[in-house]
Amino acid sequence: MQLIEPLEAGWARVFADHEAAFQAVGRQVQARRAAGQQVLPAPEHILRAFRQPFDEVTVLILGQDPYPTPGHPIGLSFAVDADVRPLPRSLANIYRELASDTGITPPAHGDLTAWTRQGVLLLNRCLTVTAGEAGGHRGLGWEQITQTAVEALAARQTPLVALLWGADARRMARLLRSAGAGVIESPHPSPLSAHRGFFGSRPFTRANAWLSEHGAEPIDWRLPA
16 A cells, blocks of 8 residues: 655654655555454555644644544544534543634534644544454554644744643653653543543633734634634
């Protein structure tokens, strides 16, 4: 399977010297498919986050890995297609916190692309997963690739605030802080951990406050119905 797909120009520059890393993880993913595993998301969506303009990212929402339910992952962390019902439980918890934090009434759908159009990058530490096996692709090599992405964002020296949700994402906190980025950490919004500190963390208003303090436009977190 070919993992190097046309990327946005800024991301293409970021990964110009990393073709070997993509090929290595691609071989691992292909081997799992050949063994009969259902790998998610669909191949054309695996690198979807890197088709968003690199220079326009002001908010990074970093998660763990794609939803392990067929039909759910679309290459943007926590998002699903607009027709998916019911919503994944992690996304339902994100919406609960969004309403509590901002007063916004979330839509019935889980399409978060309106956020990406404002410079919110929806990224996971791992970009693939085997159906039914959350975390099953840890250690395949995605972490090296997504760390490169985070390092490149932080190195731009333009305003960036990161919402790090879950232990895998929070490993990037020190790197981001050392580069001067804003960092808002919490447990993952999964039902297994949301009550341990995700609820009440106010990530949306805190991110906007940080952006305003650093001369950047805040995000309109409303999503079209």
